[in-house]
Amino acid sequence: MVRPMFGVESEYAIAGVNGREPMRHDDLANRLVRVARRQLTHLPDAFSSWGVFLANGARFYIDCGFHPEMTTPECTTPWELARYIKAGERTLERLAEEVQAEAGAATEIMCFRCNVEYSGTGSTWGCHESYLHRADPASLPEQLIPHLVTRVIYSGAGGFNPLVNWPEFCVAPRLLHIQRAISGDSTGNRGIFHTKNESLAGDGYNRLHILCGESLCSETAIVLKIGTTALVTAMAEEGLKPGAGLRLESPIEALHAVSSDVTCKRKLKLARGGEATAIEIQRRLLELAERNREVLPPWADGICALWRLTLGQLEGAPDSVATVLDWAIKHRLFQDRAARRGISVQRSAFLSSIIQRLNAALADIGVQSRGVRLSSLLAPESPVPQQVARIEKDLAAEKLSWDDLDHFLNLRDELYQIDTRFGQIGPRGIFTELDRRGVLDHKVAAIDQVEVAMDEPPALGRARLRGEAIRRLSGQGQAVCGWMSVTGPDGRKLDLSDPFAAVEVWSGPTAPPDDEGAPPHLAGDLASDIPTRPEGTHDFIAQRAYQLWQARGRPRGSPEVDWLEAVRELRGGEPAGDPPGDSGRLRQMRIALRGRYDRLRTRAQGPPETTQGPHR
């Protein structure tokens, strides 16, 4: 019988306003890290100066783009994992509250689990899942992809298509950014199946790393997403071939179809011929799990029951999930909001088609439509006067005017804001408020004691050892923590390479400072290749940032992460960002040196990616 273990990394959007002025994201990130270090029992992160490991075994850090990220400790049941996701969010909420209290009454700090954003930058916030397994990694894509594509019917976050500028509802907006069936890339050209296999565990273990998921609010959706995927992975590990006969002719087309289909009834083409709906494919997987319970973990019964119940609801009475699943809750709320604003589904479709025609007219003359105001199109010097005249006639034929389109655009922005606010962390979040009012049916038994989980690690596995060591060593000199080890202040190491370790095994006393806590490629590069430090010079920061970027696998986008890390090292370990009194000098240095750093990167991999464009 397999022994599943899994965890989730959740990225959150953060925003702050001071009075009416937006706060800088690097400033917010710095403040969060400072508060975390001051208030939480922790050890510094062996990987990143922007991160800490917490007493519950979790990791909190700042990722590229200066957004906070919480990684749960390793868990052994879906309910436990859901509890730790909630615990991480409550911790983030407390940190944000503290930052807000420090910054003064005119400041508001907001954190969102929002998956996508709608201003056209193409940014997304990931929710990555990791599943420990011992299967042959090469065998997994075929076995997992049918499940990953079709689980969307209960694991979709709901929202609007972020690739267009009219309000087109979809079941899983972030998944519309997925462009490949299989990929090793995690920040662009993402795949349904991610081939990264950095086990973060000892020999014999692999880690399935799934990118094509979304952050969720509903407990039912979270538990189902994790539980079913863990079961399908376990079935693959047991050689049950869960993907047999379910191979999709075009996984990407199928993913986008399921992600856009609120009926869940669209037929997907199978590679062997024939078609099946997402519900039918999920039923096949469920039945396979039910027939093989003896080789699945004891908790499989509970997941199968919830799985069966939810598929039945989706098939027979879709309205009944409108208080259960994230996407369905949003769908009902958005439709109601539009109706309250006097926009029927039909009118919405018609006005959306008008926006598409204006987009096409602008595209014909080489103008990007995002950011173009309607008033400028209607002005005497309109760049597309003929098209405007034609559309005006079509509007009049429907007894509509430009004011109606303007009203519709306002509704669109309002819906985008509602979607973002739906998953806002804390009491202002719309989901939280609906839950408080008792009108949702998403709760799952056994996701309780979230406050306890903020401080206590899971009962089983290495997360418990990690958490206990952190509690003992917090605040002690040079102690640091990684996923696979804890290094004490005396250099002794706690080996956590066994994910199911139950007893602390320390070695040392003078283990080298840069060994297995970091991934091998990082350890070598970072330890050995630091240039002789010409402190405070341009070259040091530029070269060091370049090395850090290489060590991160040369990801596209977000060069500031490496840049600020290099600045931090230059300062001798202080968090990056501009400290009081130093901001002018550093900012000048950053501007002056950025060109050199970008040139180095350009030589290695072409120009750094901008934040514009829909495919980040």
Next chain:
Amino acid sequence: MRQRERQDNRPPSGGGGDSGGGLDHLREQANRFLAAGDEAINHALADSDSEAFLRANRQHGGE
């Protein structure tokens, strides 16, 4: 209304109702949900300009 906890095969409250009473119950439940949703949204959006909100939340980077 108390939150329903889901870990077994119980049908959703009202979900299996096919009588007139069941439909009324569903309708009432849906109306209560929508009224609560409207209030929650109005509370969340109080005094905010959606266009300005989206501009302030424009992200740089992210995954």
